Amino acid sequence: MAKDKASRRPRAETPKGFRDYFGADVTERKAxxxxxxxxxxxxxxxxxxxxxxxTVEALGKFLPDVDRPNEGVFGWQxxxxxxLALRYDLTAPLARVAAQFRNDLPSPYRRYAMGPVxxxxxxxxxxxxxxxxxxADTVGAASVAADAEICAMLSDALEVVGIPRGxxxxxxxxxxxxxxxxxxxxxxxxxxxxKFEAERGIVLRAIDKIDRLGETGVRALLGAGRKDExxxxxxxxxxxxEQAEVVMGFMAARRDTGAATAARLRELVGASTLGCEGVQExxxxxxxxxxxxxxxxxxxxxxxxxxxxxxxxxxxxxxELTFEILDEKGRKRQFGSVAGGGRYDDLVxxxxxxxxxxxxxxxxxxxxxxxxxxxxxAGAEAQGPVVVTVMDRDRLGDYMAMVGELRRxxxxxxxYLGNPxxxxxxxxxxxxxxxxxxxxxxxxxxxxxxxxxxxxxxxxQIAAGASLEQWKSRPAQVEVxxxxxxxxxxxxxx
Amino acid sequence: MAKDKASRRPRAETPKGFRDYFGADVTERKAxxxxxxxxxxxxxxxxxxxxxxxTVEALGKFLPDVDRPNEGVFGWQxxxxxxLALRYDLTAPLARVAAQFRNDLPSPYRRYAMGPVxxxxxxxxxxxxxxxxxxADTVGAASVAADAEICAMLSDALEVVGIPRGxxxxxxxxxxxxxxxxxxxxxxxxxxxxKFEAERGIVLRAIDKIDRLGETGVRALLGAGRKDExxxxxxxxxxxxEQAEVVMGFMAARRDTGAATAARLRELVGASTLGCEGVQExxxxxxxxxxxxxxxxxxxxxxxxxxxxxxxxxxxxxxELTFEILDEKGRKRQFGSVAGGGRYDDLVxxxxxxxxxxxxxxxxxxxxxxxxxxxxxAGAEAQGPVVVTVMDRDRLGDYMAMVGELRRxxxxxxxYLGNPxxxxxxxxxxxxxxxxxxxxxxxxxxxxxxxxxxxxxxxxQIAAGASLEQWKSRPAQVEVxxxxxxxxxxxxxx
Numbered sequence: 010m011a012k013d014k015a016s017r018r019p020r021a022e023t024p025k026g027f028r029d030y031f032g033a034d035v036t037e038r039k040a041x042x043x044x045x046x047x048x049x050x051x052x053x054x055x056x057x058x059x060x061x062x063x064t065v066e067a068l069g070k071f072l073p074d075v076d077r078p079n080e081g082v083f084g085w086q087x088x089x090x091x092x093l094a095l096r097y098d099l100t101a102p103l104a105r106v107a108a109q110f111r112n113d114l115p116s117p118y119r120r121y122a123m124g125p126v127x128x129x130x131x132x133x134x135x136x137x138x139x140x141x142x143x144x145a146d147t148v149g150a151a152s153v154a155a156d157a158e159i160c161a162m163l164s165d166a167l168e169v170v171g172i173p174r175g176x177x178x179x180x181x182x183x184x185x186x187x188x189x190x191x192x193x194x195x196x197x198x199x200x201x202x203x204k205f206e207a208e209r210g211i212v213l214r215a216i217d218k219i220d221r222l223g224e225t226g227v228r229a230l231l232g233a234g235r236k237d238e239x240x241x242x243x244x245x246x247x248x249x250x251e252q253a254e255v256v257m258g259f260m261a262a263r264r265d266t267g268a269a270t271a272a273r274l275r276e277l278v279g280a281s282t283l284g285c286e287g288v289q290e291x292x293x294x295x296x297x298x299x300x301x302x303x304x305x306x307x308x309x310x311x312x313x314x315x316x317x318x319x320x321x322x323x324x325x326x327x328x329e330l331t332f333e334i335l336d337e338k339g340r341k342r343q344f345g346s347v348a349g350g351g352r353y354d355d356l357v358x359x360x361x362x363x364x365x366x367x368x369x370x371x372x373x374x375x376x377x378x379x380x381x382x383x384x385x386x387a388g389a390e391a392q393g394p395v396v397v398t399v400m401d402r403d404r405l406g407d408y409m410a411m412v413g414e415l416r417r418x419x420x421x422x423x424x425y426l427g428n429p430x431x432x433x434x435x436x437x438x439x440x441x442x443x444x445x446x447x448x449x450x451x452x453x454x455x456x457x458x459x460x461x462x463x464x465x466x467x468x469x470q471i472a473a474g475a476s477l478e479q480w481k482s483r484p485a486q487v488e489v490x491x492x493x494x495x496x497x498x499x500x501x502x503x
Numbered sequence: 504m505a506k507d508k509a510s511r512r513p514r515a516e517t518p519k520g521f522r523d524y525f526g527a528d529v530t531e532r533k534a535x536x537x538x539x540x541x542x543x544x545x546x547x548x549x550x551x552x553x554x555x556x557x558t559v560e561a562l563g564k565f566l567p568d569v570d571r572p573n574e575g576v577f578g579w580q581x582x583x584x585x586x587l588a589l590r591y592d593l594t595a596p597l598a599r600v601a602a603q604f605r606n607d608l609p610s611p612y613r614r615y616a617m618g619p620v621x622x623x624x625x626x627x628x629x630x631x632x633x634x635x636x637x638x639a640d641t642v643g644a645a646s647v648a649a650d651a652e653i654c655a656m657l658s659d660a661l662e663v664v665g666i667p668r669g670x671x672x673x674x675x676x677x678x679x680x681x682x683x684x685x686x687x688x689x690x691x692x693x694x695x696x697x698k699f700e701a702e703r704g705i706v707l708r709a710i711d712k713i714d715r716l717g718e719t720g721v722r723a724l725l726g727a728g729r730k731d732e733x734x735x736x737x738x739x740x741x742x743x744x745e746q747a748e749v750v751m752g753f754m755a756a757r758r759d760t761g762a763a764t765a766a767r768l769r770e771l772v773g774a775s776t777l778g779c780e781g782v783q784e785x786x787x788x789x790x791x792x793x794x795x796x797x798x799x800x801x802x803x804x805x806x807x808x809x810x811x812x813x814x815x816x817x818x819x820x821x822x823e824l825t826f827e828i829l830d831e832k833g834r835k836r837q838f839g840s841v842a843g844g845g846r847y848d849d850l851v852x853x854x855x856x857x858x859x860x861x862x863x864x865x866x867x868x869x870x871x872x873x874x875x876x877x878x879x880x881a882g883a884e885a886q887g888p889v890v891v892t893v894m895d896r897d898r899l900g901d902y903m904a905m906v907g908e909l910r911r912x913x914x915x916x917x918x919y920l921g922n923p924x925x926x927x928x929x930x931x932x933x934x935x936x937x938x939x940x941x942x943x944x945x946x947x948x949x950x951x952x953x954x955x956x957x958x959x960x961x962x963x964q965i966a967a968g969a970s971l972e973q974w975k976s977r978p979a980q981v982e983v984x985x986x987x988x989x990x991x992x993x994x995x996x997x
Contacts, residue, residue, distance in 0.1 A: 360513060
C-alpha cells in the first residue's frame, strides 16, 4: 500500500477549544495575578496549588452552577480502573484538600489559588476549554466577618491591578433574604423546603432577566406567564399580584445607604425568620466594612444581585466595572461583572459528613485582563530587546561581548542569531521584535573603535511622517565610541 | 439493597502519584522561577504558555529520551474521535507551535516556558506524575552562538536564584565529537549510519556508567562483555583494545583549558569529518563564552558529558552543583545535575518536512529548589501574619479596623475568624500560623484606649529556654495606646 508522505505528517494545531499565549499575553496576566496575590497574601491568605488531576469521585457533582452539565470534564480511566479528570474549577479541589488535610490545616483556613481549569464544553468565540481562575476562600469561619473581609479584599485587589475607585462597585446581597422574600411571597415553606421548587426556579430566572425583560416582562413571568416576540410562551410562577409585589419590591429595595436598604428589606421579609437572619447579616457586613472605611463608594448592599443561587447559602457578592466600553456593534455599555462569590456551607460535608462553613470569591481572570486593556492599564511593555546585528561573521565574539555588556547593565538585549548574510533581514528581525535600538559595527567601525546605534523608534516615526529633506536632516543613527556603548544605548532608551 | 451510608462518601485523596503544594512550597518555587524568568527576559527570550492539552498526533514520538515508553501520557478521545493528551514535556508543544505559527513568529525564535507536565508512569518516592519544567529554547538558529548564549544564560540563572559562583559548573560537550570518536573506534560508518547501532548503544551506556563501574568495568563493556557481582553477564560492544583505547581516551580528554581539551579531542577524532566539525564547534563556543567573560570557573568543555544522546545532534550541556550534601545514608556526595540541554535539529521537521535548527535547556525545577533549600537560600519567609484576636464578639468592627490599619501599612495581618469563645484556641491558631505578634484588646483595654501586643517569637524563645523567674521578669507582651498600634507592631517585627 503506497502511503502519501504528506498525510503521515501530524497536523501542527492547537486542539479545538484550546489556545496558546505568547509574550505579552503571558506577562500581562502574570503581572495582574502577582498584584492580586500580593493583596491576598497581606490578608493572610496562603497559596495552594493542587494537582490538575482529581479523581472523578472527588470532583463529584460539586459544580458551582447547577445549570452546567455534570459531564463537562475531561476524564480517563487509570490503570486501576479509577476514573480521573482534569479539575473544572478551583473550588472542588479545595473541598477535597479541606477534607483530606483537615487535621493539619489551620482553622479557619484562608487560601488562594490561581491556575488553569478545564471544561469539556462546546468551544465558541471567547469560550475556551482551558482558562485561568483566581480564587480566594476562607474555610471554617461561620462569621460573616469572613464575607466582609473577602469583599474588602476584592475591592483592594481591583484597585491594586489598576481599576480606580469609582470605576468599580462590589455589590453584596444575601441568599437568606431572597429566601425570606420567597417565604413571604408564598413560594417557600420552611417546614417543607422541597415544595414550590419549580416556582422558585421561575422566580429566580425572572429576577435574573430584569435587565432584558423590564418590569412588565418580569411581572408576567412571576404571574401567569409571558409570550415573547416570536409568540413562544414561557410558563409563569403563578404568583398573585400581591405576592409578585413582594418580589418586585425586593429587587427595588436598594436605598442610598446600607442601613436604609437593610431597613427596607426588613419590612419586606418581616414575617420570615430566615429573611430576618439574612437582613441582620447584611447589616453586620455593612457595619464591619464601614469600620474599616469601605463605604458605599466601594461596596454596597444591593438586593438585585442574584448570582449562582442554587449553590450559595448566605451572603453573595459581585464586583462590577462601571465604566463604559463600546461593544462589538459600537454601542456603549457598562463593562460589567469581573468577579463574584459567596458563602457555601456544605463544602467538605460530602467527604466527611461534617458541615463546614466556607465563603469565597473568584475573579474572572480573562475578563479583568480585558478590562485593564480597555483602560490602557496593561500592555505597557511593548518595547522589545536591543538587537546587536552581525556585520562580520568572524567577529561573533565581539558582538556577543556587546550583548553581554548590555545585559549585565540590566538591558534586554539580543544577538542576531539567524543567517547574517542579508543585513536587511537583520533589520526586519529587529522590527519584528519591536526593538528600540539596533547596534551595528562593520569592520570599518571596528577599526576605528566605534559602533553605530540606530534609533528604530525615531526611525519609524521619521519614516512614517517626514519628507525626504527632514529624513536626511535627522538621521536616526549615531556613532559612538565602542567603550560608550552601554551608556549611549541607555541614553537612547530614556 | 441496603447501602452503607459511609461507603457512599467520596474519598478525599489526591490521585496516586499527584501532590498538592501548600504555602511556602508555592511561594518559594514561584520566587525561584520569577528570578529565572527575569534572566531569560533580559536575554531576549519571550514567554510562551501553550495549552496543557495536545493532540496525541502532535505529541507524536517526540520524547526527549528514547528509553522512555511512548505510551507514558494521560490521554482520552474527544467527541470527534481525536485522541488528546496532557503534554509530557515543554519541547513537544514548542515543536507544534514553531510549526503552526512559523509565519508569525520572529526567526530565530527565543522562547521560555514554565509550567507543569504530566507523565503516566509508575509513581515512586520523589517521582510524581505531575511536575514543573522550566525550559528555554532558540528555534531557527544554526549558529553555535545560540548554544553558547544558552550556556551563559544558564550560568546567570543559577547565580540569580542563589547558587554562588564556584558551587556550580556548566559542562559542555558535542554529540558530533562523540560520533567522530565512534567513527575512529570503528562503530560508526558515515556512509551507512544505521550500521553498528547496537554497538554504539552499548558504548553510550558504558560511557554513562563510568562513575559506577570504573575504568575496568567500562573497558569490559567496550570489549567482550562484563559479568557483574551477581554473575549476570552483559554483552559488550566487541571493540578491540585499540578501539576501546580511543573511547577511553575520549572520556579522559578534559584538560585545564577549553583550548587544550579541544586540541586533545582533535587528536582523537583526527580522521573523522564529523568529529572535526564537532571539535571546531566546541572551540567556537569556548571562544564566544570567553569573549563575554564566562571562563572555566563557570563553563567548561568536558567530554564526559553524555546526556540524552539519542536525541541531540550537536552541542550538549549540563549544569552540575558541586557542593556536597549528605545523602539518605548520611554519606557526603555532590549535589549533582540540576539542568541540561543541547542542540536537536529535527524539531519542526515532523510537521512541515523542513528541518529547523534548535537548541535549548531545561532546568529541573524540583532539583534546583531542593538545592536552594539545602543551601538555606529558600524558605526565608517562615513568618506568618499578625493575628488580631477577638476578646469581645460585639466589637468585631473595632478588631476589623485594627486589621485594616495593619494591612494598609503593608503588614500581613488577620482577624481571628473562628469561634472566639475559647481564647486559648485563638493563641493556638496564632501559633499554627507562625504568627509573630498577637493583638489583644478586651473591654478593659478598650475603655482605657490601649491594646496589648504579645510578642509570640520572643514568647516562644522564653518558653523554650527560660526559668520561671526569667519568664516573669521578661513578659513578652506590651501595652500600647490604640493609636500607636501600627507603629508598635512594626517595632516588634523589626
